[in-house]
Amino acid sequence: xxxxxxxxxxxxxxxxxxxxxxxxxxxxLRGGRGRTCAIAWTTFREAMSQRAWLAxxxxxxxxxxxxxxxxxxxxxxxxxxxxxxxxxxxxxxxxGLLILTLACRSIPQELAKQTISVxxxxxxxxxxxxxGKLLGFVVLxxxxxxxxxxxxxxxxxxxxxxxxxxxxxxxxxxxxDHQAGRRDIGPDADLKEIAQNGVLxxxxxxxxxxxxxxxxxxxxxxxxxxxxxxxxEAGVEWKFxxxxxxxxxxxxxxxxxxxxxPEEILDKKNFDPKKPLTIKxxxxxxxxxxxxxxxxxxxxxxxxxxxxxxxxxxVRFGTGAMLVLDPAKxxxxxxxxxIVIGMSFPxxxxxxxxxxxxxxxxxxxPDRPGAMGQTRMSPPEHGKGVVIGRKFRNAFEIAGVDVGExxxxxxxxxxxxxxxxxxxxxxxxxxxxYQEKSEVVKSHTVGLVRAMAVKPDGNVTLWPxxxxxxxxxxxxxxxxxxxxxxxxxxxxxxPTVLNVPKRLFTKNSDVYVFLACGSPKGWIALGKKSGYxxxxxxxxxxxxxxxxxxxxxxxxxxxxxxVMASSFLSWPVACFLSMTIYLIxxxxxxxxxxxxxxxxxxxxxxxxxxxxxxxxxxxxxKYRATEFIAQGELISSEKLLELFVHTSLxxxxxxxxx
Amino acid sequence: xxxxxxxxxxxxxxxxxxxxxxxxxxSFWGLPRVRALNGVDxxxxxxxxxxxxxxxxxxxxxxxxxxLGLARPTSGRAVVLGKPAGDQKARARIGYLPExxxxxxxLSGDQTLDFYGKLFGLNKRIxxxxxxxxxxxxxxxxxxxxxxxxxxxxxxxxxxxxxxxxINDPDLIILDEPTTGLDPIGTLQMKExxxxxxxxxxxxxxxxxxxxxxxxVCDRILxxxxxxxxIIGAVDELLSLKDVFELRARNVxxxxxxxxxxxxxxxxxxxxxxxxxxxxxxELFKRVVAEEVEKET
Numbered sequence: 026x027x028x029x030x031x032x033x034x035x036x037x038x039x040x041x042x043x044x045x046x047x048x049x050x051x052x053x054l055r056g057g058r059g060r061t062c063a064i065a066w067t068t069f070r071e072a073m074s075q076r077a078w079l080a081x082x083x084x085x086x087x088x089x090x091x092x093x094x095x096x097x098x099x100x101x102x103x104x105x106x107x108x109x110x111x112x113x114x115x116x117x118x119x120x121g122l123l124i125l126t127l128a129c130r131s132i133p134q135e136l137a138k139q140t141i142s143v144x145x146x147x148x149x150x151x152x153x154x155x156x157g158k159l160l161g162f163v164v165l166x167x168x169x170x171x172x173x174x175x176x177x178x179x180x181x182x183x184x185x186x187x188x189x190x191x192x193x194x195x196x197x198x199x200x201x202d203h204q205a206g207r208r209d210i211g212p213d214a215d216l217k218e219i220a221q222n223g224v225l226x227x228x229x230x231x232x233x234x235x236x237x238x239x240x241x242x243x244x245x246x247x248x249x250x251x252x253x254x255x256x257x258e259a260g261v262e263w264k265f266x267x268x269x270x271x272x273x274x275x276x277x278x279x280x281x282x283x284x285x286x287p288e289e290i291l292d293k294k295n296f297d298p299k300k301p302l303t304i305k306x307x308x309x310x311x312x313x314x315x316x317x318x319x320x321x322x323x324x325x326x327x328x329x330x331x332x333x334x335x336x337x338x339x340v341r342f343g344t345g346a347m348l349v350l351d352p353a354k355x356x357x358x359x360x361x362x363x364i365v366i367g368m369s370f371p372x373x374x375x376x377x378x379x380x381x382x383x384x385x386x387x388x389x390x391p392d393r394p395g396a397m398g399q400t401r402m403s404p405p406e407h408g409k410g411v412v413i414g415r416k417f418r419n420a421f422e423i424a425g426v427d428v429g430e431x432x433x434x435x436x437x438x439x440x441x442x443x444x445x446x447x448x449x450x451x452x453x454x455x456x457x458x459y460q461e462k463s464e465v466v467k468s469h470t471v472g473l474v475r476a477m478a479v480k481p482d483g484n485v486t487l488w489p490x491x492x493x494x495x496x497x498x499x500x501x502x503x504x505x506x507x508x509x510x511x512x513x514x515x516x517x518x519x520p521t522v523l524n525v526p527k528r529l530f531t532k533n534s535d536v537y538v539f540l541a542c543g544s545p546k547g548w549i550a551l552g553k554k555s556g557y558x559x560x561x562x563x564x565x566x567x568x569x570x571x572x573x574x575x576x577x578x579x580x581x582x583x584x585x586x587x588v589m590a591s592s593f594l595s596w597p598v599a600c601f602l603s604m605t606i607y608l609i610x611x612x613x614x615x616x617x618x619x620x621x622x623x624x625x626x627x628x629x630x631x632x633x634x635x636x637x638x639x640x641x642x643x644x645x646x647k648y649r650a651t652e653f654i655a656q657g658e659l660i661s662s663e664k665l666l667e668l669f670v671h672t673s674l675x676x677x678x679x680x681x682x683x
Numbered sequence: 684x685x686x687x688x689x690x691x692x693x694x695x696x697x698x699x700x701x702x703x704x705x706x707x708x709x710s711f712w713g714l715p716r717v718r719a720l721n722g723v724d725x726x727x728x729x730x731x732x733x734x735x736x737x738x739x740x741x742x743x744x745x746x747x748x749x750x751l752g753l754a755r756p757t758s759g760r761a762v763v764l765g766k767p768a769g770d771q772k773a774r775a776r777i778g779y780l781p782e783x784x785x786x787x788x789x790l791s792g793d794q795t796l797d798f799y800g801k802l803f804g805l806n807k808r809i810x811x812x813x814x815x816x817x818x819x820x821x822x823x824x825x826x827x828x829x830x831x832x833x834x835x836x837x838x839x840x841x842x843x844x845x846x847x848x849x850i851n852d853p854d855l856i857i858l859d860e861p862t863t864g865l866d867p868i869g870t871l872q873m874k875e876x877x878x879x880x881x882x883x884x885x886x887x888x889x890x891x892x893x894x895x896x897x898x899x900v901c902d903r904i905l906x907x908x909x910x911x912x913x914i915i916g917a918v919d920e921l922l923s924l925k926d927v928f929e930l931r932a933r934n935v936x937x938x939x940x941x942x943x944x945x946x947x948x949x950x951x952x953x954x955x956x957x958x959x960x961x962x963x964x965x966e967l968f969k970r971v972v973a974e975e976v977e978k979e980t
Contacts, residue, residue, distance in 0.1 A: 063801035067787060074789035139785040143847065146751045147802040148775040 057153045064149070064157020065164060072127050072165045081172050084119040088112055088180075103518070104191075105224045108184045109655040112177040116576050120169050121583050125607075128162050128587030129599040155588055155680050162584040167577055174573035178566060185225040185565075192219035210469055210502065215519040227568035227659040230455070230557035233436040237551050239412045239421060241376055242430035243539050245477055245485055250282075250380060251412050254432050256373035257424060258415040263366045263384055264408030268308075268358050274389040275350040277306065277366075278401075282343030282378040283327060286429045302327060302372045306350070310361035317361045323348045343378070349389070366404075374429075381409040420552030423542050431473060431541035434549075436556035438536045446560055451524035453559040454538055457656075458515055458549045471502045471543040472521065473510040478529040478536050488529050503543050510541070515549055522559075554656075563659045571660040572650040578672040579648035583607060585672075585679035586643065610645040643675040698855050698886045699727035699750060703759035706745050706910075719745040721910040722759065727888055727903070732881050734901035734918075735890035741907040743890040744782065747859050750888070751779060764855060775803060778853035782860040784844035788833030792823060792843050795832055796850055803851040810850070817846040821872075837864040845876070856880060858889040862896050868972060874900050898922070927955065 088111050095111070097103035135141035144154070199212035239259060241252030253259060268275065283302065302325045310317035326346050358364055366384070370377045387401040404410065414421030414434065423432045446452045456472065478486045489511055502512050515521050529536060538556060542549045586606050590599035647668060653660045704723040707715045720742045727733040735743050748754040749761055752769015761768035764776055786795055793814060800810035818828055821842045827835070832843060841864055848856060861877070862870040877887050877900045891897050897904060898918065905915040914921065940957070947954050
């Protein structure tokens with residue numbers, strides 16, 4: 026977050042810019058509209074005389090040619106996604122580059138031809154001139170993108186019809202295969218969905234407050250406490266702003282509770298009740314995560330089993346412990362920026378329970394061996410412990426259950442409003458999971474799902490009932506019984522649909538939806554937007570229109586930057602500067618994080634400069650229309666409004682600079 | 684220091700006043716590169732035709748840029764139409780014809796005038812009326828008006844350039860080398876137009892290095908050399924030779940001519956030239972073309 030000092034510096038700079046252009050601004054407000062429109066019209070005419078309209082056929086041919094060579098991974102399910110990506114990204118590439126070039130050339134060209142000397146001798150001010158130029162390019166971009174949008178809609182509509190008829194054919198084949206015993210389960214749910222409803226609609230999802238959470242097991246009465254399942258590749262991460270030790274011995278204080286599974290359900294080959302329990306602790310510097318990384322196995326000082334312990338009953342035991350870290354190893358992490366302390370629990374047959382505040386970093390006092398020194402540090406609010414699944418690119422995976430209870434991913438929907446979900450007895454919940462292309466061949470991963478509502482008075486309602494076992498379409502998919510869970514076939518890279526009964530959604534209740542992987546040796550990867558409640562479907566054409574508006578807004582930002590650059594630079598340099606700003610603006614978040622990443626820069630002049638640069642530059646990463654439309658998701662009005670405001674601010678700032 | 688005495692004093696209201704105008708062009712790094720003007724003072728009275736003379740690089744175009752607010756003076760100040768040079772309200776009453784016709788090649792003649800009319804905030808009816816009137820007066824064919832300016836000859840482009848300078852019915856008209864690129868007929872028409880504008884009460888400020896043109900139309904002139912004013916004043920005053928007497932007469936016999944020459948010599952005065960008067964080439968050209976046009980019609 027920008028600091029107060031940064032705001033002061035930015036505010037002063039803005040005031041200087043605004044004051045510098047204030048006279049022009051007032052002049053423009055007093056009847057400058059006609060002059061601005063005249064400049065805009067001339068700019069538009071000039072671009073058209075340079076055959077800017079050729080952008081449309083070039084885009085169309087380009088998209089069609091690329092479309093021939095790039096085929097979707099799955100012909101039916103991915104066709105629309107691929108087509109949308111190609112069409113929309115193609116538009117941005119062609120129109121964005123065209124507008125950038127034209128806008129960068131316009132003013133320098135007028136200076137070279139001296140036409141600007143005649144125009145500027147008329148009662149027009151600089152702001153009207155650059156605003157007119159920008160407006161001209163906006164009109165041009167609007168016309169081009171509008172035409173491309175219409176063509177895109179036509180192409181997508183055609184593909185939509187093709188996909189639906191293809192889905193029907195494939196569905197028939199799958200049904201025949203299933204009946205003939207060549208396929209172990211019924212047809213894919215997503216194919217059924219496409220065959221029935223087509224793909225020409227936009228879904229309107231409600232996302233949970235946090236994307237997705239993980240835990241070592243599901244326990245309706247204990248799940249607020251974090252848990253790691255022994256032997257799992259899941260872990261927990263705490264973030265510390267620094268490591269609070271210098272020349273002393275570092276240590277972790279850790280409060281925990283361990284639950285041992287009953288011996289009868291364990292794989293006895295891997296379970297030795299006498300074996301000491303260990304945790305694997307990792308420390309990673311945010312500065313250079315690959316270089317400064319420490320890993321250490323630490324023994325938990327707890328008795329595993331004693332004489333007379335009944336190993337067939339689940340037993341919970343726990344304590345707090347001071348875990349001394351190896352100073353020689355951890356010395357690596359001193360002065361290396363913020364540190365992520367990770368923890369995993371390789372002890373099979375056990376669950377490790379802990380809370381966010383269970384951990385502290387400290388050091389041993391040199392004066393009193395065994396006692397903690399003065400420095401003790403709990404993780405800051407932003408660094409509280411988060412259980413994560415196995416990392417899989419930008420997502421996390423939950424493992425298929427082998428023994429004991431499964432690890433779960435869950436989504437938390439706060440204060441769900443039932444009226445948003447239309448008539449019917451069920452609310453549609455969708456899970457979007459994905460895997461590497463090569464792994465998709467492992468189809469039919471079975472998911473276990475359950476939902477829970479917590480009412481304001483604390484009452485908990487579960488679905489399905491704890492004793493009830495629900496299977497997909499009456500087919501038993503797993504050899505093991507799973508009372509209290511609904512079994513579903515997980516559709517990879519397509520939403521898996523689950524109908525949650527509306528009785529759970531009582532007024533002001535929080536709803537949790539849990540997912541576990543029921544297939545032993547299987548994995549389900551979940552990323553951002555992996556779980557959502559689906560509202561009524563929306564009109565496809567409306568979504569295409571919203572997408573085109575986003576593309577246009579992005580091009581307007583590009584034009585704003587280019588016109589600004591061209592107002593004081595030669596056109597090649599203006600092009601270079603505009604493209605640089607576009608590239609930097611596209612990785613703005615990364616730049617902003619760098620200040621935090623390079624711990625010591627933050628707070629310094631360089632840090633302010635980095636933060637300032639990141640904030641002043643237009644955030645081009647925000648304009649990712651395909652992120653929504655390619656997934657068939659409705660682009661929300663809030664998103665459009667946010668981008669409209671962002672674009673307007675960017676354009677005004679650039680015009681004042683110009 | 685200038686050897687020629689200058690006179691900046693005028694009578695009546697001045698539409699342009701320049702006081703100690705200096706302009707230094709600087710490099711990208713802010714270092715002085717060229718001193719284009721150095722302490723220029725002059726005033727242009729309302730209703731006059733003021734000529735700015737000087738060789739190439741003397742600073743004529745720089746003065747015009749300063750008056751229009753296209754450049755800022757390094758020191759000194761200029762007041763145009765009672766407001767600081769470059770003021771938006773003042774510019775609304777100025778018409779400017781640059782040295783070359785810097786026009787948008789992709790617009791037609793009509794569209795060009797319409798565009799500049801819009802910049803002056805004129806409504807559609809006035810824009811149409813004025814552009815038609817101006818182009819009719821200047822003799823641009825209706826079909827040509829719909830053609831792209833990029834396809835115009837130099838003379839036609841000059842007509843559009845002049846029309847855009849007059850579209851706002853300005854009080855002050857600034858013409859930078861107005862006869863550049865014009866044929867003799869065009870030059871004559873331009874000079875007649877300047878005189879006509881003067882008759883309408885307009886003030887014309889023109890720069891040129893064609894001395895004959897300036898002499899024909901200007902009331903007052905200023906001669907610049909290397910950014911400094913060398914001479915300024917009324918043309919009649921500056922060009923009058925008080926010790927020379929000229930008598931022009933038609934149908935004088937050779938005998939009378941000899942007698943007049945003898946009388947001058949016997950009186951002790953010096954004869955500078957005597958003999959038949961030559962017509963000006965411009966007048967000859969005008970007469971021949973006019974006769975040809977008459978024959979054709």
